[in-house]
Amino acid sequence: MLTIFDKINIKQLQTFFDDEEKCLAFLAEEKWHDGFVCRNCGNTKYCSGKTPYSRRCTRCKKEESATAHTIFHRCKIYLPDAFKLAHLVCNSPEISTVELSNTLQMRQMTCWSFKKKVTQCIDEREDMSIEGKIELKEIILGNGKR
Numbered sequence: 330m331l332t333i334f335d336k337i338n339i340k341q342l343q344t345f346f347d348d349e350e351k352c353l354a355f356l357a358e359e360k361w362h363d364g365f366v367c368r369n370c371g372n373t374k375y376c377s378g379k380t381p382y383s384r385r386c387t388r389c390k391k392e393e394s395a396t397a398h399t400i401f402h403r404c405k406i407y408l409p410d411a412f413k414l415a416h417l418v419c420n421s422p423e424i425s426t427v428e429l430s431n432t433l434q435m436r437q438m439t440c441w442s443f444k445k446k447v448t449q450c451i452d453e454r455e456d457m458s459i460e461g462k463i464e465l466k467e468i469i470l471g472n473g474k475r
């Protein structure tokens with residue numbers, strides 16, 4: 330699933346992530362790929378939290394949602410659309426907000442602000458990466474790994 334995500338095109342992305350739950354499942358799987366570690370107390374044991382795919386520390390009871398520490402945190406956009414937007418921007422960073430707005434049937438302002446987030450993430454990644462190769466996965470999880 331993870332390697333597929335880096336290589337899929339927009340159509341496949343659309344088919345694969347056709348509802349919020351699937352996006353959340355993906356984020357959770359990516360984020361806690363190496364296991365859960367509570368950001369608050371370092372505990373590695375968890376139970377499920379209140380929202381889908383969130384995890385709750387069994388020691389300090391702090392809950393972390395699947396979107397926390399990713400660019401989708403507090404994202405007002407329907408997640409499958411946000412995934413598409415991120416994908417489009419990653420593949421053609423020069424894409425205009427007008428184009429995004431037309432393609433995704435979303436308000437230009439919404440596209441603009443989320444695109445800015447994605448672009449910032451790409452810029453920061455480029456500074457760090459030697460080959461300058463950016464994977465969508467890194468963009469999505471960028472905030473969490475820094």
Ligand SMILES: [Zn+2]
Pocket residue numbers: 367368369370371372386387388389390391
């Ligand atoms: Zn904890």
